[in-house]
Amino acid sequence: MTRTLVFLFFTQLAVGGAWTMLLVPLREAGHSFFRFNGLLAAACLALALWAGPYRVFGPAGLSALSPQLWIIALFGLCAAALLAHVWAVLSDRIPWDRRFLLTAALAGSAALVGDGLLHRSAQAPLWWETVLLPVFFLTSALFLGSVCFAMILGHWYLISPALSIRPLRRATRLILVSLTVKGILFGVALYLYATAADPARQQTVRTFLGAGGFFLWARALFGLVGPAILSLMIWSTVKIRSTQSATGLLYVATILVLIGELLSKFLLYATSVPV
Numbered sequence: 001m002t003r004t005l006v007f008l009f010f011t012q013l014a015v016g017g018a019w020t021m022l023l024v025p026l027r028e029a030g031h032s033f034f035r036f037n038g039l040l041a042a043a044c045l046a047l048a049l050w051a052g053p054y055r056v057f058g059p060a061g062l063s064a065l066s067p068q069l070w071i072i073a074l075f076g077l078c079a080a081a082l083l084a085h086v087w088a089v090l091s092d093r094i095p096w097d098r099r100f101l102l103t104a105a106l107a108g109s110a111a112l113v114g115d116g117l118l119h120r121s122a123q124a125p126l127w128w129e130t131v132l133l134p135v136f137f138l139t140s141a142l143f144l145g146s147v148c149f150a151m152i153l154g155h156w157y158l159i160s161p162a163l164s165i166r167p168l169r170r171a172t173r174l175i176l177v178s179l180t181v182k183g184i185l186f187g188v189a190l191y192l193y194a195t196a197a198d199p200a201r202q203q204t205v206r207t208f209l210g211a212g213g214f215f216l217w218a219r220a221l222f223g224l225v226g227p228a229i230l231s232l233m234i235w236s237t238v239k240i241r242s243t244q245s246a247t248g249l250l251y252v253a254t255i256l257v258l259i260g261e262l263l264s265k266f267l268l269y270a271t272s273v274p275v
Contacts, residue, residue, distance in 0.1 A: 007051055012144050020171055033152075035090060081100045140182065146175045223256065233249050234246050
């Protein structure tokens with residue numbers, strides 16, 4: 001279980017971070033911001049791949065390549081593109097740094113879609129799971145990455161006071177949009193599993209109404225309700241250009257989101273319900 005949680009958490013954090021970095025202009029934030037965050041995202045992917053639960057080769061050896069190989073390869077491409085992005089930033093190859101970063105974001109997103117498809121129920125997956133799980137994985141990545149990397153961006157205003165407010169405003173918008181989608185998916189997932197033509201899936205949702213619901217409602221409180229309140233407060237501080245207040249609120253939001261996303265991934269592993 002631990003390997004699966006580490007893999008899910010750090011791959012989504014890295015991919016969401018790559019998309020968030022695309023919202024920040026290089027000339028405004030400076031080389032140090034992209035060097036730090038690019039290496040951080042690449043390190044997250046390296047840790048995830050090291051702890052990854054997927055078995056690439058079957059018992060027959062090289063002739064029995066598992067489908068997980070493509071996911072691992074895409075995440076590897078994402079990590080390589082992030083390192084290439086850092087290299088382009090350090091060597092002032094401005095036209096290439098964004099291309100490498102976009103390549104990392106796209107490759108990582110494709111890997112998350114594949115990872116989501118692999119998490120469908122092994123017993124007769126329903127058609128809506130084919131859509132719900134990849135969207136859930138992508139939205140989780142954008143939400144987790146935008147909150148954590150926006151917090152780092154907020155800290156950069158202490159280093160570069162002349163940094164424009166636009167990057168932080170864009171990151172905050174991404175937080176609000178991804179959080180809204182996650183809230184909708186939360187309700188949709190519970191409804192679909194509760195009304196599915198499968199007694200096992202219905203029973204899983206019923207357990208949430210009893211003692212088993214502790215983790216679900218803790219996930220909703222820490223991962224959705226709390227961040228929603230804080231996100232609105234962050235947006236208010238960003239509008240008045242109070243970057244220090246926004247950064248302080250982002251620190252609190254990051255803690256809540258980390259707890260909420262870890263609980264979300266635990267519930268996915270334990271119940272196969274993407275909440």
